[in-house]
Amino acid sequence: MHNEKEYNNPDNWLDEALKSEPGFHLSSDFAERVAKQAVRRFAWNQYFREFLIYLAAFLGIVVLSAGMSFIWLSANWKEWLQFVTDNFALVAGLNFLGVFILFADRVLLRYFFYKFSNQSVV
Amino acid sequence: MNDAELVQHVSNGNESAFRFLIAKHQRLVLHVVGRVVQQQADAEDVCQEVFMKVFRKIDRFRGDSKLSTWIATIAYNTSISYVRKQGRHRELSYDEEPLLVNLEKEQVFSHKTVEKEEAKKYLLQLIEKLPVNYRTVLTLYHLEEFSYKEIEEITGMPEGTVKSYLSRARKILKEKLEAVIETEKTNIFVDYA
Numbered sequence: 537m538h539n540e541k542e543y544n545n546p547d548n549w550l551d552e553a554l555k556s557e558p559g560f561h562l563s564s565d566f567a568e569r570v571a572k573q574a575v576r577r578f579a580w581n582q583y584f585r586e587f588l589i590y591l592a593a594f595l596g597i598v599v600l601s602a603g604m605s606f607i608w609l610s611a612n613w614k615e616w617l618q619f620v621t622d623n624f625a626l627v628a629g630l631n632f633l634g635v636f637i638l639f640a641d642r643v644l645l646r647y648f649f650y651k652f653s654n655q656s657v658v
Numbered sequence: 659m660n661d662a663e664l665v666q667h668v669s670n671g672n673e674s675a676f677r678f679l680i681a682k683h684q685r686l687v688l689h690v691v692g693r694v695v696q697q698q699a700d701a702e703d704v705c706q707e708v709f710m711k712v713f714r715k716i717d718r719f720r721g722d723s724k725l726s727t728w729i730a731t732i733a734y735n736t737s738i739s740y741v742r743k744q745g746r747h748r749e750l751s752y753d754e755e756p757l758l759v760n761l762e763k764e765q766v767f768s769h770k771t772v773e774k775e776e777a778k779k780y781l782l783q784l785i786e787k788l789p790v791n792y793r794t795v796l797t798l799y800h801l802e803e804f805s806y807k808e809i810e811e812i813t814g815m816p817e818g819t820v821k822s823y824l825s826r827a828r829k830i831l832k833e834k835l836e837a838v839i840e841t842e843k844t845n846i847f848v849d850y851a
Contacts, residue, residue, distance in 0.1 A: 546777075546835045550828065553781035554800035560692035560701050562684055570706050571677035574713040578671045 572654070579650050580643070587642040591635065661725040669716045679725075680709050686726060687733045689801055693793045694737035696786060704740050708733045723811060727804065731812045734794065741790070777835060784831055792827040795820055 563569075605611040620627050659667075659678070667675030684705065691704045711732050719728055785793060794813060798804045799820075806817045813820070 546832055546839065549777045549835065550781060550832055551800075553778045553785070553831075554796060556778060556782060557801070558689060558692050558782070558786075558797070560688055560698055562688055562702055562705060566684060566702070566705070567677050567680035570680055570709045571673050573706075574676060574710055575671055575673040577710075578713065582671070 580647055583643040583646050587639055665719055683729050686802055689797050690730055690733040691737045693797045694790055704737055708736045727808050727811055734812050784834055792823050795823045796827050799824055
């Protein structure tokens, strides 16, 4: 009799229902998939940050050298500007190529090596 | 491995450590997200977004609270933003009173006497019909066993509000259940009359 009362007690049922899992589920490889994706993104961000640091350092050196040339070597900035405007395509192309090579070396190649090495391990 | 060590490994980009962290907390995140979002199809996407945020922000975890509390906070905020983006603003109102619709009892109770499993199923359906803040607080307190203080930290609701939601939700659910049990008992006599 006591057991039956316990069994039919709404409080017990309520406690049990409140501790029951809601009917949602995740795919079985969820942890694996998300961890892989997050770490891959982490690697990409890391490589990209390094690329930006290299680029900033390179630009810093260029700006510093130009500044020193103007101050100590009395370079004529009008001549430089004339050179750049006359050979704009060449200057822009060389700059683009330089930045692309740096990007490919610091980010793309490393990222693809990382990605493929991970795939081959799997 | 304790929380501090785990966080250290994850912030260094260690994949196995992060996989371990996900496996350890995915149940908690799923419960919080599921109870707020309420759609299986979206729950996995939101859970994924939660863990991506955890990974991105792990450096900001200072260890002032438990790692699970910190992750639950991210899960709760991400789910709320998701619901907001879906245009379900009305569901997020804190003033919302729990107006439970009457579920079709015939669908739930197939026997004359109320079976324990059926009552549980009915209660689970009732919980899903509660407003989002009630559902969240019930899940965090009963299912995940967080303290009032931790729930306050996760949801940003004052401790008094958390307690009030818990007791009101419990009272409503109990009343609904008792009403159904009573109806079922009466029906037996009606059937035999």
